[in-house]
Each structure stands twice: as structure tokens, then as C-alpha cells.
Amino acid sequence: MDYSYYPGCSLKGSASSLDRDVRKIFNLLGHNLLEIPDWNCCGALEYGGKELTNLSRENIRKIEDGPCEIIAPCPACYKNLKDANKDFNFKTNFTVLHPLELFDKELLASLKVKHDLKGMLFTPYYGCVLLRPEETAIKNKYIMEEIITFFSGEIDGEKVRDKCCGASRLFASKMVTEKLSKLLLEQSKGIIVVFCPMCHMAMKMFSKKRKVIYLTDLLLYVMGEKKFL
Amino acid sequence: MQQTDYIIELAGHKKEDLSVCLGCRICASVCTVNDLEINANPQELLMNLFLGLNVDKDDPLVRFCTNCYRCTSACPWQIRIPDIVRGLRENLSTGSVFEHAIIESINIWGRMYEPYVFLRASLFVLKDGWARHMFRMMEYVINIVRSIHVPHKVKRI
Numbered sequence: 046m047d048y049s050y051y052p053g054c055s056l057k058g059s060a061s062s063l064d065r066d067v068r069k070i071f072n073l074l075g076h077n078l079l080e081i082p083d084w085n086c087c088g089a090l091e092y093g094g095k096e097l098t099n100l101s102r103e104n105i106r107k108i109e110d111g112p113c114e115i116i117a118p119c120p121a122c123y124k125n126l127k128d129a130n131k132d133f134n135f136k137t138n139f140t141v142l143h144p145l146e147l148f149d150k151e152l153l154a155s156l157k158v159k160h161d162l163k164g165m166l167f168t169p170y171y172g173c174v175l176l177r178p179e180e181t182a183i184k185n186k187y188i189m190e191e192i193i194t195f196f197s198g199e200i201d202g203e204k205v206r207d208k209c210c211g212a213s214r215l216f217a218s219k220m221v222t223e224k225l226s227k228l229l230l231e232q233s234k235g236i237i238v239v240f241c242p243m244c245h246m247a248m249k250m251f252s253k254k255r256k257v258i259y260l261t262d263l264l265l266y267v268m269g270e271k272k273f274l
Numbered sequence: 275m276q277q278t279d280y281i282i283e284l285a286g287h288k289k290e291d292l293s294v295c296l297g298c299r300i301c302a303s304v305c306t307v308n309d310l311e312i313n314a315n316p317q318e319l320l321m322n323l324f325l326g327l328n329v330d331k332d333d334p335l336v337r338f339c340t341n342c343y344r345c346t347s348a349c350p351w352q353i354r355i356p357d358i359v360r361g362l363r364e365n366l367s368t369g370s371v372f373e374h375a376i377i378e379s380i381n382i383w384g385r386m387y388e389p390y391v392f393l394r395a396s397l398f399v400l401k402d403g404w405a406r407h408m409f410r411m412m413e414y415v416i417n418i419v420r421s422i423h424v425p426h427k428v429k430r431i
């Protein structure tokens with residue numbers, strides 16, 4: 046199936062490994078990601094209100110004849126696109142999807158498993174934007190837990206899964222991010238699994254020896270495309 | 275000078291929307307800023323805005339709100355307080371050098387061009403004690419270097 050693809054700024058730079066791995070997984074699943082031509086930054090969390098939805102509205106407009114299902118892996122881009130899609134009447138009906146929303150039991154069962162996750166402990170960490178506010182949240186709020194347990198991994202971190210790591214203040218007030226991330230790290234065990242490039246950066250920065258990985262790393266490991274986690 | 279209506283509009287609200295606030299303070303009870311052991315009360319901020327009172331740069335939420343939307347999801351009216359805080363920050367020009375660099379980059383190229391942002395904010399980064407995190411930042415620096423490209427000039431909206 047063909048999808049329109051909105052990588053966003055981080056996936057073109059500091060999170061380029063996430064971009065590469067998302068593309069790889071979609072490829073392995075037999076899907077095509079067609080990058081939206083000449084997309085603009087969605088404004089992330091820096092721009093205020095109106096301008097923010099205007100930026101994403103224009104990005105959706107640029108799709109024109111492309112597929113009307115839009116994949117956005119970065120949670121901030123996903124939220125902004127979803128807000129814009131809700132606020133404006135486009136000629137075509139678009140759907141904004143996060144890669145996590147593609148996964149269900151059936152899809153997981155169809156994957157060729159090379160390594161399982163037996164004996165490994167994980168804290169799936171969603172952060173804020175994938176789960177809140179409700180109108181833009183992902184459909185299944187336990188999908189990462191379901192993926193991990195499907196491949197026999199163990200789960201910890203129920204207390205922290207939806208708490209805030211403060212990543213949005215990382216470059217404005219580092220003390221905030223440091224304190225919040227350390228709290229989450231103290232209250233959880235095992236490998237931290239994230240999908241958000243900002244959460245990845247915040248957690249990694251203050252995690253000392255704890256491993257912080259993207260869910261895409263875990264999936265590619267399970268599928269045998271990566272040798273280590 | 276604070277422009278209450280402008281700030282509320284930026285957040286996609288109307289002033290009347292804030293009048294539904296019940297004063298229940300559920301937002302305050304879940305606010306992430308409390309985890310920093312700093313007292314924050316989103317309800318008070320909304321009330322001050324509604325009454326047209328000034329909220330200044332030192333307000334704990336203007337300084338520390340993390341845009342986590344915990345308040346919104348707990349609020350019976352789903353009031354988007356972090357959007358209002360973002361409008362306030364813009365109005366009070368509280369952005370850090372880094373945030374200004376991001377906005378500048380978007381204004382020039384239509385996208386955040388990270389090499390520019392990091393160069394522009396390098397002094398700030400060094401001053402803010404980032405040097406000791408450099409080792410852990412290497413993964414991101416390598417990602418930037420690997421994907422280095424000339425800035426992609428996108429027509430500014």
C-alpha cells in the first residue's frame with residue numbers, strides 16, 4: 046500500500062536513524078512511503094497557536110494527488126498534522142496515522158521472527174504527545190506493551206509510561222528535563238523503549254548506563270535486521 | 275503589554291471558553307511542574323488571563339510548563355492550557371537562544387536546519403553546562419553529520 050510520508054525536521058537530522066528504520070520496516074511490510082514534496086516544518090512545539098496549524102495545513106495541501114493516508118513518525122508532527130486535519134476542510138478526506146497505529150495482533154503474527162525477547166525487561170515509554178490530548182492521541186494506548194509481550198519480552202514501568210520527561214524544555218531549561226527524566230529512570234527498570242526523537246534525546250542524555258532504544262530498533266532486532274539491541 | 279484576547283485566540287480558544295473553568299483545580303493536582311517541587315496552578319493562570327490581569331515572565335508555568343497536556347486530559351472541559359502558555363511565551367518573548375534559532379531557521383528555510391541551529395546556539399549550549407553531556411550527544415551529532423545536506427529551501431508559508 047502507498048502512504049504519504051511526513052518525516053519532519055528531526056528525522057532529517059538528529060533522528061535520521063529513526064527515519065531510516067521506519068522506511069526499512071515499511072519496506073519489509075511491503076508498503077511504499079512517498080515523501081510529501083517540499084514539506085515545511087510543522088512548527089513542532091515552538092510556534093504558537095494559529096501559525097502552528099497553518100504550517101501543517103499547507104503540508105497536507107502539498108499532497109494533492111498523493112495517497113490520502115499520511116504517516117508521521119515524530120509525535121509532535123503527528124499531533125500538529127492531526128490538529129490541522131481536524132480544523133480545516135480539505136477537498137479530500139485525509140487520515141493522519143502514526144506508525145504505531147498500523148500494528149495489531151494479525152500484523153505481528155505475520156512477521157518472520159528471528160530473535161524473540163525472552164528474558165529481557167523493557168519499559169515502554171510513550172511520553173506525552175502520543176497519548177494526550179485525547180483528540181489527537183493514538184488509538185491503542187497499550188500497543189508498545191502488546192508488541193513487546195507478543196515477542197515474549199517482559200514489561201516494567203507502568204508508573205512512568207505516560208509521564209513527562211520534560212524534553213520540550215531541553216533547550217530552554219535543562220534543569221527541568223534533567224530532573225523529570227531522572228525521576229522516570231529511577232522509577233522504572235530495563236531497557237527504555239520510545240518512539241519520540243525528543244524523548245529519546247532527553248532520556249539518553251541522563252540515563253547513564255541504561256539503554257534507550259526506539260521501538261523500530263526492537264522490531265528490526267526481532268525481524269533479524271539488527272544483531273543487537 | 276499583555277494582550278489577553280490575542281493569547282487566548284492563539285491557543286484556538288475564545289475568552290468565553292475559559293469562563294467554563296470550574297475552579298476545580300484538577301489541572302493543578304496533575305501538573306508536571308509539581309514534580310519539580312515547584313508550586314504551579316494552571317487554574318490561577320487561566321483566571322488571571324480571564325480577568326485581564328498580567329501574567330509575567332516569572333510565572334512558574336511560563337518558565338517551566340512542559341507542554342505535557344496532563345492538565346488538558348484531566349480537565350472536565352479539556353481546556354488546552356499548554357497552548358495558552360505557548361501563546362503567553364510568544365507574547366512575552368521568553369524563548370531561549372536555542373528556541374529563537376529554531377524559529378529563525380524555519381523563517382529562513384521553511385525547516386529546522388539543525389547544523390544552523392546548533393551553530394547559532396553553540397555559546398548558549400556551552401554555557402548551560404552541556405559540555406559534560408557531549409559524549410552522550412555524539413549519537414545525535416553523528417546522525418546529523420551522516421544526513422548532512424544543504425538547507426532545503428522551502429517556500430515560507
Ligand code: SF4
Pocket residue numbers: 301304305306307314316335338339340341342343344345346355356359
Ligand atoms: S501542560 Fe503545562 S500546565 Fe499542563 S500539566 Fe503539563 S506542565 Fe502543567
Ligand code: SF4
Pocket residue numbers: 294295296297298299300301302316317320348349350351352353
Ligand atoms: S481542571 Fe479545567 S475546569 Fe478544573 S480548574 Fe483546571 S482548567 Fe478549570
